[in-house]
Amino acid sequence: MAVERRNPIKVNEAIERVMTYKREGSISYVPIEQSYGNFLGEDLIADHPIPPFDRSPYDGFAIQSGDTIDASRGNPLVFEVIGEIGAGSVFTNTVGKMQAVRIMTGAQIPDDCDAVVMLEVVKELEDGGKSYFELKRSIENGDNISFTGEDTEAGTVLAAKGTHINPGVVALLATFGYKNVPVSVKPKIGIIATGSELLALDEPLQPGKIRNSNAYMTYSQILRAGGEPIYFGQFNDDLDTCFEQVQAAFEEVDLLITTGGVSVGDFDYLPAIYERLNANVLFNKIGMRPGSVTTVAEKDGKLLFGLSGNPSACYVGFELFTRPIIRTYLHSDAPFLKKEIAFLGADFPKANPFDRFVRGHLTYKEGKMIATPVGLDKSNVVTSLADANVLIVLPGGTRGYEQGMEVAIILLEDQEGATFNHFTWNDINSRRSHRHV
Numbered sequence: 001m002a003v004e005r006r007n008p009i010k011v012n013e014a015i016e017r018v019m020t021y022k023r024e025g026s027i028s029y030v031p032i033e034q035s036y037g038n039f040l041g042e043d044l045i046a047d048h049p050i051p052p053f054d055r056s057p058y059d060g061f062a063i064q065s066g067d068t069i070d071a072s073r074g075n076p077l078v079f080e081v082i083g084e085i086g087a088g089s090v091f092t093n094t095v096g097k098m099q100a101v102r103i104m105t106g107a108q109i110p111d112d113c114d115a116v117v118m119l120e121v122v123k124e125l126e127d128g129g130k131s132y133f134e135l136k137r138s139i140e141n142g143d144n145i146s147f148t149g150e151d152t153e154a155g156t157v158l159a160a161k162g163t164h165i166n167p168g169v170v171a172l173l174a175t176f177g178y179k180n181v182p183v184s185v186k187p188k189i190g191i192i193a194t195g196s197e198l199l200a201l202d203e204p205l206q207p208g209k210i211r212n213s214n215a216y217m218t219y220s221q222i223l224r225a226g227g228e229p230i231y232f233g234q235f236n237d238d239l240d241t242c243f244e245q246v247q248a249a250f251e252e253v254d255l256l257i258t259t260g261g262v263s264v265g266d267f268d269y270l271p272a273i274y275e276r277l278n279a280n281v282l283f284n285k286i287g288m289r290p291g292s293v294t295t296v297a298e299k300d301g302k303l304l305f306g307l308s309g310n311p312s313a314c315y316v317g318f319e320l321f322t323r324p325i326i327r328t329y330l331h332s333d334a335p336f337l338k339k340e341i342a343f344l345g346a347d348f349p350k351a352n353p354f355d356r357f358v359r360g361h362l363t364y365k366e367g368k369m370i371a372t373p374v375g376l377d378k379s380n381v382v383t384s385l386a387d388a389n390v391l392i393v394l395p396g397g398t399r400g401y402e403q404g405m406e407v408a409i410i411l412l413e414d415q416e417g418a419t420f421n422h423f424t425w426n427d428i429n430s431r432r433s434h435r436h437v
């Protein structure tokens with residue numbers, strides 16, 4: 001039987017085909033304590049200004065600045081302290097000429113006052129049971145006041161729908177009274193690992209067998225991307241078993257990931273499974289390394305990601321093709337990983353006609369970003385993944401790359417994201433990668 005010939009398509013083309021089937025999920029509410037790591041289900045809009053009232057940023061005395069015009073070292077002026085307020089209290093009496101209110105940080109400025117002097121700059125006095133202070137300098141209108149809305153005005157969009165909720169966003173949610181937070185419902189993403197060679201994690205090594213790392217790696221990639229992983233198990237390379245498992249799992253999830261069995265081998269059953277499912281295969285070969293065999297199919301608008309069995313290829317396939325689908329589902333309008341330009345930290349002499357996504361480690365040195373390939377650059381390698389925080393994009397060509405060249409990198413740990421236009425790299429990379437530092 002002749003082996004099937006597959007036509008590789010460009011990475012960007014593959015992404016575009018996948019993104020045709022993007023869908024957005026629904027919204028639900030979670031208690032704010034559980035909101036961290038979720039994605040905002042609606043724009044977070046300030047419904048009141050911050051601060052909501054003029055307040056004192058210091059412990060001091062609220063005064064009318066006009067009373068201080070003549071104050072100087074040679075001419076100290078004496079103010080009468082007519083009351084005291086701490087944060088949370090409001091002073092409602094009238095403050096007259098040459099009078100002051102002792103005020104603590106965070107307290108609302110009394111209506112009649114327009115400035116605050118810090119405790120440290122006055123000399124406090126007591127006389128006949130009354131409190132006074134002496135001031136030796138003039139104070140400007142507005143000195144030491146945090147004005148209403150100086151942090152943010154009412155109506156400002158502080159975080160867009162789809163934003164990754166970090167501790168700072170949680171602070172805002174609390175500020176605006178979200179006891180329960182609207183979050184994007186996470187897509188349920190099924191994982192099935194195929195391969196008769198796969199051992200369960202608690203099994204001892206046996207001849208010809210390896211432990212199943214892809215299922216757990218993918219599980220955590222799904223978590224990092226913001227999805228809800230559901231692991232359906234690992235199955236031997238048996239067409240009927242795998243077909244039944246894939247068919248059943250597919251019913252229960254928003255999208256299904258399989259690992260292994262997508263190439264042209266005798267026991268690579270995913271192509272036959274897509275056929276039996278009547279699924280429409282979007283592509284089964286991409287001009288990239290690793291992950292060239294990554295296959296994506298669609299049935300009734302739902303996606304099946306046939307990721308490679310080779311760990312590095314599986315990893316890269318997920319980040320390039322599955323992640324943006326997950327982030328779009330979570331309402332992000334920047335669902336792609338962020339791309340940047342860095343200096344290549346080591347020679348990469350291997351030439352290849354396909355675009356390479358080399359697992360790399362990004363470091364910073366005196367304002368420069370340096371991305372260095374980690375481990376063996378082979379798609380069946382697993383150890384390089386632990387140190388990888390970027391993918392170094394090396395466009396296909398006839399020559400290799402040298403240390404110090406500018407290369408595009410994809411930031412794996414970034415939560416901010418990028419748009420498709422920002423993410424497509426070929427133009428910028430091929431323009432810049434041949435320039436030396």
Ligand SMILES: Nc1nc2c(c(=O)[nH]1)N[C@H]1C(S)=C(S)[C@@H](COP(=O)(O)OP(=O)(O)OC[C@H]3O[C@@H](n4cnc5c(N)ncnc54)[C@H](O)[C@@H]3O)O[C@H]1N2
Pocket residue numbers: 193194195197198210211212213214215259260261262263264265268290291292293307308309310311313379380
């Ligand atoms: N004649 C050809 N052979 C191969 C081609 C090709 O074009 N022509 N493509 C190669 C490329 S590129 C890749 S990548 C692999 C893809 O293989 P499959 O996706 O079909 O995956 P398997 O055959 O099932 O396994 C490949 C490899 O990965 C290991 N594996 C599988 N599952 C796991 C797992 N869950 N955890 C860890 N490791 C796993 C498996 O043991 C194999 O070593 O095909 C090339 N061949």
Ligand code: MOO
Pocket residue numbers: 288289290291292293294308310312313379380
């Ligand atoms: O899919 Mo393979 O990773 O190109 O080695």
Ligand SMILES: [Mg+2]
Pocket residue numbers: 260261262263264265267268309
């Ligand atoms: Mg295979």
